[in-house]
Amino acid sequence: MGPALDFLTLLPYVSELLKGLTTTVVLTVVTTLTGLALAVAVAYLRINAQPWVRWGLGGYVEVTRNTPFIVQLFFIFFGLPGLGIKIDAITAAFIAMTLNLAAYSAEILRAGISATAKGQLEAGRALGMTTLQSYRHIVLVPAFARVYPALISQSIIVMLGSAVVSQISVFDLTYAANFIQSRNFRSFEVYLLITLVYLLLAFGMRRSFMLVGKRVFAYQQGEQR
Amino acid sequence: MIEFTFWDILRNLLLATRWTIVLSLIAFVGGATVGLLLTFMRLSSNRWLQRLTSLYVDLFQGTPLLMQLFLIFFGAAAMGHPISAWLAASIALTLFTSAFLCDIWRGCLEAVAKGQWHAARVLGMNYFQTMRHVILPQALRLSIPPTVGFSVQVIKGTALASIIGFVELTKAGTMLNNATFEPFTIFALVALLYFALCYPLSCYARYLEKKLYDAGLR
Known part of the structure; x- marks a missing residue:
């Protein structure tokens, strides 16, 4: 018979847990915003730019989607300094997460954008909208609304995947878990608690995304359902 | 100190790739088996089974x-039955894969129009006959592209086994890096090898998807 579970041994480590939680939340919020912004740019350029730009961005998207996140992270953190580009762990985590989310989201957005008929854009121009206005209102926002659920899931996947940044010593939730279990030797309790926290984060993220979506895409609801 | 040439590095990485492939196969076959069971549990008329499966x-x-x-690796040890990184990775990846495949397959089964269920039942077929002759053949066709696509996630998922010390491609990369201090070359090669495994599968999934689309099934 093994030892019983004892969660009280975690009490002295509340500050570490909070520190890890803060890092994970901040990293997630920031990279979700930068990642989605970059995704819009990549999706736009993959449709409208010069062939060589499209080709290059296609390469970036495919390489990112077909290699593990941990390898991307190691390449950025350990590999780039070999070229003389020195970055600290948290910056590497930020770059890796942003590039990862952007590659997946750009593909999702591209599907949403190509669902918009060309004629609509021309109609917008004919109504006197500028190119930027018509692109924004006719193509981009409806495309976003259309693929919003997929973007939510992808952002959550990146948040869950961020557990790996602990491996380059970023003090995130997982790092906190590893730190605590190395002190109190209660690995199972620690990881169980942290897993629960991730589950709540994923749940909370989905809820807040949906709340934001309800407001931002309010006028699209009719078209959606 | 041993000197590593580029070819030594590549050879060692290729050798480690075998374990990535083996682990991926175990996870995929195991995950598909468990996933199939889960899918049928999810579709059963027992509400508790349905709830349990969606919770899973x-x-x-x-x-x-x-x-x-971590939970499986350290949990087993905490219960007094330490298991190897190998076994822990196989179990964790199997369970992880089964959950995602269950979700994908349930979607495919539900994508076959409800009317067909009713039509088959009205024609006098029972549950199993309906499943076997009407629903499954169609759902199977729908399910192949996303299943192939998900196999890419399984391969990428095996990279995490490196963290609990299982020596596959990623772990071999970090070990070689510690010995040679050539992180740029090594991690570029590691990424390239994963790409070589995953990209053909991604392309194949996309091709299958397009074929279904052209056949008017999507």
Whole structure:
């Protein structure tokens, strides 16, 4: 018979847990915003730019989607300094997460954008909208609304995947878990608690995304359902 | 100190790739088996079985794979039955894969129009006959592209086994890096090898998807 579970041994480590939680939340919020912004740019350029730009961005998207996140992270953190580009762990985590989310989201957005008929854009121009206005209102926002659920899931996947940044010593939730279990030797309790926290984060993220979506895409609801 | 040439590095990485492939196969075959059981549990008329299965799927989709790996690896040890990294990785990846495949397959089965169920039942077919002759053949066709696509996630998921010390491609990369201090070359090669495994599968999934689309099934 093994030892019983004892969660009280975690009490002295509340500050570490909070520190890890803060890092994970901040990293997630920031990279979700930068990642989605970059995704819009990549999706736009993959449709409208010069062939060589499209080709290059296609390469970036495919390489990112077909290699593990941990390898991307190691390449950025350990590999780039070999070229003389020195970055600290948290910056590497930020770059890796942003590039990862952007590659997946750009593909999702591209599907949403190509669902918009060309004629609509021309109609917008004919109504006197500028190119930027018509692109924004006719193509981009409806495309976003259309693929919003997929973007939510992808952002959550990146948040869950961020557990790996602990491996380059970023003090995130997982790092906190590893730190605590190395002190109190209660690995199972620690990881169980942290897993629960991730589950709540994923749940909370989905809820807040949906709340934001309800407001931002309010006028699209009719078209959606 | 041993000197590593480029070819030594590449050879060692290729040797480690075998274990990535073996682990991926175990996870995929195991995951498909468990996933199939789960899919039928999910579709059963017992409400508790349905709830239990969706809870299972939500738990595995809502937590990091790394945590699932840690819980099984350290959990088994905490219960007094330490297991090897090999076994822990196989179990964790199998469970992880089964949850995602269950979700994918349930979607495919539900995508076959409800009317067909009713039509088959009206024609006098029972549940199993309907499943076997009407629903499954159609759902199977729909399910192949996303299943092939998900196999890419399984291969990428095996990289996390490196963290609990299982020597596959990623772990071999970090070990070689510690010996040679050539991180740029090594991690570029590691990425390239993963790409070589995953990209053909991605392309094949996309091709299958397009074929279904052209056949008017999507």
